Amino acid sequence: MKDTIQKLGLILLIVVVMTQPEAGWGQDAKASAKLTLVRAVMCETIQEYAPANPAVIFSIKLGRVSCFTEFDQVPEKTYIHHKWYHYDHLITEKQLTINPPRWSSFTSMQLRDADKGPWRVEVTDENDKHMHTLRFSITD
């Protein structure tokens, strides 16, 4: 009986020793690979997964404007938010899924006549931590 308990204890110790470092390495890897925004632009449209005609002033006649964000080093599946503000009023907030290892995503806004004026899009991570602000204007 005593031998059996000793063997079980030894096996448990081996399992703990074998599994513990692996878990620690996993956490370190996640911590070092932080979600990084490498590009954020406002553009007229998205063509072939890339922003077309990036700019900071858009005519209302375009009918639509897009916010393109590109992430490198996505350690794990996560979410980001695009918050669209006209003057200082929040117009819409969109949640986007970001997948490893690299990911690009965009949101668009349909333009109406009342949307003329200064705008900004705030990009935040899943914890609502601010990552970047894009400022642009809608004009005639």
Added chain:
Amino acid sequence: MDLLIPSPAGLRWQDIVDILLNSYILFRLYVLFRGTNVIRMIMAIAMLWMIERLAVNMGLIVTSWAMQGIIAAAALIVIIVFRNEIAAVLQTRDFKSFFWGFPQRQVQTPVDIIVESVYELARRKLGALIVLPLKKGIETVVQSGIPWQGKLSREMLLSIFWHGTPVHDGATIVQGDRIVEVATILPLSKRNDLPSYFGTRHRAAVGLTEQSDAVVIVVSEERGHVTVFKDESIININDNIELDWVLRKHTGDTSASHGLKRHTVELGIVAMICLASITGIWFSFARGLETLMTLEVPVEFMNRDPKMEIFAASASSVRLQLSGSGTLIKSIRPDHVKVKLNLANAVAGINQVPIARDSITLPPGIQLKKVDPQALEVTLDLPVEKTLPVQATWTGKLADGLIMENVRMVPDSIKVVGGSLTLKDIQTIYTEKIPLESIATSGTASLSLVLQPSSLKLEDGLRNRVDVVYKVKRR
């Protein structure tokens, strides 16, 4: 405020105090100036004023205008012509006599001493000129005497008029039981009908009685005769008894108790006239036809927390509808009415502050009918600093072939000061609008910032200008 309790007769206790106080002031003025020419002129002006009011009520346009002009001129003339008399009254009265000292007639002149002295002077043929001023006073008529202020006595009078003394020329003025002035120069009469034996003393005595109500005694140096002058009367005195009788008759000393009684009755009548006049004036002011008036009054805020500031108020003034007699309503000036709101209990944010009756100060006799608005919305806030990004505001249309690919603000953020609640919702400071039509190439523009709401301020020393650096390219 509820001290204003109306009495059954419709009079408040304040109204009664008002009438009594002003009646007393009028009575005191009479007491101070009685016996002078000023009081007679003031009474004449008062009569003119009554005539003027009557003329106004009867619709006599030219008469009322003329009376107004005469009254204004008369008031000016009184001050100029009687300035010496006014100054004498004000200078000779002590502080107590202005407000309280009950008016006493001058101390009774000791006629016996004068009679005795005058006959001693006559016996010795010492020329003398003695003046006893009565009601009118003689300050404006006589000139350059020497102040004496000595107690009247036979020896003193003899000494003054003794040959060779420096003060024996001129008149000696006796008031009450004192010799107040000696060697005084009196005005000479220009009458041609005076007896030939009258010398300069007699002529001076006549001159003074022509211009005042004083009694003047003259002792002739040559003949030792005694003559008393009063108004237009020239009384040759034959003996002591006659002089005593004449002096007592004219100085009012025929009976001391009778004089005191007459004096009290006179003051009593004057007091009643003053009371009646002021009551009449009060009623004409305060109890006239009710008149309504609307006044726009600025609001004053007080007792706010010193840490907080007023960032907004729904109105800066209120409209008050007031009522009162026409005279009082017409006399109201904007600075007579005040609206003071107490912000002692106000908190940060929007406060509804009612405009209560005790917040409004009105002149006496004016009633409040209506307040509009009845409450103000006052926004108080704690001033804080916040650094905010600056964003350009574009307007118009960019040329079709161009794309504005980048805009940079210099500086890109700015520190503003404003209420904490206001700044909580403000994330960006925008510039004035920039027209796009004129843009063809990259460049820089200098713009001013739009601070909305207007309570926002730039940090001290900051210039309200930023530069916008823009970059355009062809499509």
